[in-house]
Amino acid sequence: MFKKNSEPLIFILLFLGFINPVTAQQNIKVDVSPTVKKYIKGHSELQREKYFNLAARSGELDKNLNPEQFNRYMHDLDMTVGRKLFVVYSESRWGNGYREDATRPGFMDTTYFVSQKAPNDNGLEEYINLWGENEKVAAHDGHNAYPDFIDKYIKDGSTESFPENADAAAEIAAYTLKYAYSDFQRPKYFELVNEPDWRVWSDQRFIDWHTKTHQKFKAMSIPTEVGGPCFSVGYFYKNDFDAMKSIRDFMDATNFQLDFYSFHIYDYMKWSDDANDFVGRVSSGLPEEAVFDALAAHSKNKYGQEFTYVSSEHGGYVSDKTNLETAQNALADQYFPGSGFLHEMEKRSISNFIMVNSAITNTLVFMNHPHVVKKSVPFILLESAGWDPKYYSSLLVKENFDKNSNVWHEAKLGYFYEFFKDVKGHRVHSVCNDNDIQQISLVDGNRLIMIFHNQSNTGGLLDLNVKIWDNNIQQVTTRRLGRQNDFRPYFSEETSSSLSDFSIDGQESVVVFVDYEKAVEQRSEIEVIPYYSSEVATQFTGAKEFTVAVENPTTVQSAELRIGLARDASESKEMLVELNGTTLNLPVEDCAGRLTNENEYGSMRSIEIDPALLKTNNAVKISFTDGKQGGIGAVVIRAATLKSGIPLSAKTIQKGTFKLFPNPAQEQLTIESGDSGKVSIVTMDGRAIKVQQLFKGQNQLDLRGFKNGSYIAHAQFENDSISERFNVIN
Known part of the structure; x- marks a missing residue:
């Protein structure tokens, strides 16, 4: 771990080029409450199968992995599969089941199709043991997938054909998913076409194709969820959120009846000599948070529930192959000259970092929306030897890029899975005061994971305030993934015996594992509920007031105000915000430059707010300081209420001011207090069963009639509150 007293180590690493120099060092305050279990709309436990997937299915793994690789990937790294490419397309091109029904021109002969299919799970027993009844992959079909006997149309200027007869197409997809797959291999999620041509997005035939396929699946009791439209982009903040109209219209045209709605989220980068860096359209992270909030606000306002989402691809890459090759060759010549296949793999690691860095950013957004995200798959293929082994993101690469080679090499895309290794458990309450820092905290038994x-690109010092009660630290493990000065990735892991503040570099990812002597005890549970503004994807000039209704504001324990915004690239990023008449400080994030491309800027500003400011109807006034037009995706208040246990305002024990003895107690407990107030005895499920006045000095508490077990003494004073746990043994 890079502690404040580790200057010699940092100097050596800087000198060798293993880390980038931290510029404009700043203090980043982080508060973590390991004993406070957090739910987001009912979701607390981290479901790894949602996030840490290969863009592959079990059949590909069985075909390509040797036993050593299988154990490492599936057991050590706890990887799961996530994507299948082609469903109808595969059967049309290579199958034997599609033929026209002589009695129903334009439709498939379903009886014949069923007679040709006998799916099995031969060779997949180990995967079934790992993942149970279904491998839970997302499948998206190919372009021009449907057989020639079905009527099709092509929009002017496009090269993609789409089914004209939605009923016939729905039947083909339904029978294929029902009878061509075993229960284990049947995709859990199905997108009708991968990244369809933009010309068809609003075509009624395209809409009908989705709704009728969804209806057919339900009628035939197929346990595959149907969604779409699998847009190729996710930057709906474009043009001051006017671009959100495309997916919002699709939601409305399908009457919000699909099982999920989908789009791919990529950072599209290119090398810039002027910037001496990779720059471009960054849609991951803060802009993505703004898009998710805006789409959830639209569906919540109109349909009474947030939209649900599947990402069958996400990540980041350099979209211009020539630009990428030129940049990689130039950087290699400057920083690490050489030749041969392994040198080529080192050059590829530059683009590997772009993919992994973006995939981590996306994944943390997805983890922050567990009630919305059903499945996310980084575009990391297992292998692409028969496709494009040099450009596409493949975990395994054949030696010399020769598809006939039997020797595989692992690309540094594996760092994505290495970074998230052993990340599991339930969410706990944590707050960071820096909008540039994505952070999530979990507890798994005796382990705190941050x-x-x-x-x-601006580094800083993470000022950690971890609120833990009597539980000693055994070991701290710090894992880092970042970018060297030569643009290749670095990955490191080290241990220490204590937890202290540490640095975080620009575009660096850090996970900290704190192992305690005993399990972290849950003292409280909070439920986080997002409340959305009634105004969504709004453009205005100067200032505008938004309204956010919050249920039972007096019960809110903590709250976060979130504002999605977008502006023209040439306009100011400054804005003024007032909540119910109180001015809030929402400074421009340090990454604003990275989030600004040639045309526009998109982001999300957030701030922890005092719950006392909240009302039933909250007025949020937003002003653009330059008086010009801008767009707001949605204004959201994430409010946390207490489900059980001790209020968040309760503070850690202050020795010498509040003491309980004996502990464990029997018929009587003595409370020594440094001030007067009142004390509540609270059960572990949050019920106050006894309240009495508390005087300065020693107080006697009668415990006769108390059942054996654990209780909390929660003392309230004029300007403070303190809590401590004690046990009763009679």
Whole structure:
């Protein structure tokens, strides 16, 4: 771990080029409450199968992995599968089941199709033991997938054909998913076409194709969820959120009846000599948070529930192959000259970092929306030897890029899975005061896990305030993934015996594992509920007031105000915000430059707010300081209420001011207090069963009639509150 007293180590690493120099060092305050279990709309436990997937299915793994690789990937790294490419397309091109029904021109002969299919799970027993009844992959079909006997149309200027007869197409997809797959291999999620041509997005035939396929699946009791439209982009903040109209219209045209709605989220980068860096359209992270909030606000306002989402691809890459090759060759010549296949793999690691860095940023957003995200798959293929082994993101690469070679090499895309290794458990309450830092905290037994990612190029010092009660630290393990000065990735892991503040570099990801002597005890549970503004994807000039209704504001324990914004690239990023008449400080994030491309800027500003400011109807006034037009995706208040246990305002024990003895107690407990107030005895499920006045000095508490077990003494004073646990043994 890079502690404040580790200057010699940092100097050596800087000198060798293993880390980038931290510029404009700043203090980043982080408060973590390991004993406070957090739910987001009912979701607390981290479901790894949602996030840490290969863009592959079990059949590909069985075909390509040797036993050593299988154990490492599936057991050590706890990887799961995530994507299948082609469903109808595969059967049309290589199958034997599609033929026209002589009695129903334009439709498939379903009886014949069923007679040709006998799916099995031969060779997949180990995967079935790992993942149970279904491998839970997302499948998206190919372009021009449907057989020639079905009527099709092509929009002017496009090269893609789409089914004209939605009923016939729905039947083909339904029978294929029902009878061509075993229960284990049947995709859990199905997108009708991968990244369809933009010309068809609003075509009624395209809409009908989705709704009728969804209806057919339900009628035939197929346990595959149907969604779409699998847009190729996710930057709906474009043009001051006017671009959100495309997916919002699709939701409305399908009457919000699909099982999920989908789009791919990529950072599209290119090398810039002027910037001496990779720059471009960054849609991951803060802009993505703004998009998710805006789409959830639209569906919540109109349909009474947030939309649900599947990402069958996400990540980041350099979209211009020539630009990428030129940059990689130039950087290699400057920093690590050489030749041969392994040198080529080192050059490829430059683009590997772009993919992994973006995938981590996306994944942390997905983890922050567990009630919305059903499945996310980084575009990391297992292998692409028969496709394009040099450009596409493949975990395994054949030696010399020769598809006939039997020797595989692992690309540094594996760092994505290495970074998230052993990340599991339930969410706990944590707050960071820096909008550039993505952070999530979890507890798994006796382990606290803190994940951080810096979206900016500006580093800083993480000032950690971990609120833990009597539980000693056994070991601290710090894992880092970042970018060297030569643009290749670095990955490191080290241990220490104590937890202290540490640095985080620009575009660096850090996960900290704190192992305690005993399990972290849950003292409280909070439920986080997002409340959305009634105004969504709004453009205005100067200032505008938004309204956010919050249920039972007096019961809110903590709250976060979130504002998605977008502006023209040439306009100011400054804005003024007032909540119910109180001015809030929402400074421009350090990563704003990275989030600004040639045309526009998109982001999300957030701040922890005092719950006392909240009302039933909250007025949020937003002003653009330059008086010009801008767009707001949605204004959201994430409010946390207490489910059980001790209020968040309760503080850690202050020795010498509040003491309980004996502990464990029997018929009587003595409370020694440094001040007067009142004390509540609270059960572990949050019920106050006894309240009495508390005087300065010693107080006697009668415990006769108390059942054996654990209780909390929660003392309230004029300007403070303190809590401590004690046991009763009679």
